[in-house]
Amino acid sequence: MEDGMSGFCIKARGGGNGSTGTKCGRWNPTTEQVKVLTDLFRSGLRTPSTDQIQKISTQLSFYGKIESKNVFYWFQNHKARERQKRRRVSIDDKDFIRQDQQEKVSSAKHFAEIHEVSEPERVIETLQLFPLNSYDEPEKLRRHANEYLRDTTAYSYNFGTEMDHPPLDLRLSFL
Amino acid sequence: MEDGMSGFCIKARGGGNGSTGTKCGRWNPTTEQVKVLTDLFRSGLRTPSTDQIQKISTQLSFYGKIESKNVFYWFQNHKARERQKRRRVSIDDKDFIRQDQQEKVSSAKHFAEIHEVSEPERVIETLQLFPLNSYDEPEKLRRHANEYLRDTTAYSYNFGTEMDHPPLDLRLSFL
DNA sequence: TGAGTATGAATGAATG
């Protein structure tokens, strides 16, 4: 709210970027910057330490204006959204199944996301080459009960039996 | 960026709305879907929880293809734009901008919309119709973030030296 | 048919 304009944005957009908007006021990552960040993320880095953020930022500053906080936020957001996306784009994949009843969403079994993160031999080596193991594998161990507590409300979902369209009256009654 | 195509959209357009071919690439809500969403919004629901989103999405899936994220975005946008509009109109007094140009389809419908949303006490914020579990979140206060936030004045990379761009090979090797 | 607009989608920046 107060910060707002930190940089004046030079936005040189490193190499061949195809981004249009080049306005400023907030960091607008270069394609190269994004690439690097993504690579790092995919290499397993999820929550970089202050030092790492500093280094990354420094390196990336070459491709264009960037601050440490940008890197910090980037990782925060990327991680959060990846997780959030998983939660949102799953349980509702039954497009046109005209199940009048007995739909039974049943437990969501879509965790099986094919994430390439399963490639440890990629660049991770460089990441832990020397003692700055501030980041390890935060996840993997603490991936337990947390979500999926929605069975409690198991509503029937049997509206409309022959339908053409459900009765408009019970519009908001399903919540 | 790479997300882009999430749904393929089959777009059957539930009721008889006069939509055309309706190509897809992005969710195109049915009139019924919009109606329900709008009703929910007007009922006070502004930022549905994940669970609610899920339920809404499921219900709405009857009228046509829809994903949770669509519902999520819908509320996000609707709320944001409402606020945005309001802000424009009220604080615009300082410049005395005449909005006479807005008279497009503003018969009575438009008016009604703006007026009704103005109800001060009607916002329920989350509309909890079911027992939301209580959180026993410890929440450590590790504000280790502030180190690089706000501290934007610290960076002063004099990267105008002479290089043009670092060797692309050492992209990830700097850590 | 193209400008202007409504709105879905994405994401940077915060805050708790």
Add this chain to the structure above:
DNA sequence: CATTCATTCATACTCA
């Protein structure tokens, strides 16, 4: 870490 706000990008839609 999750949740939310603000902006912006992208695209469907409307109308003259």
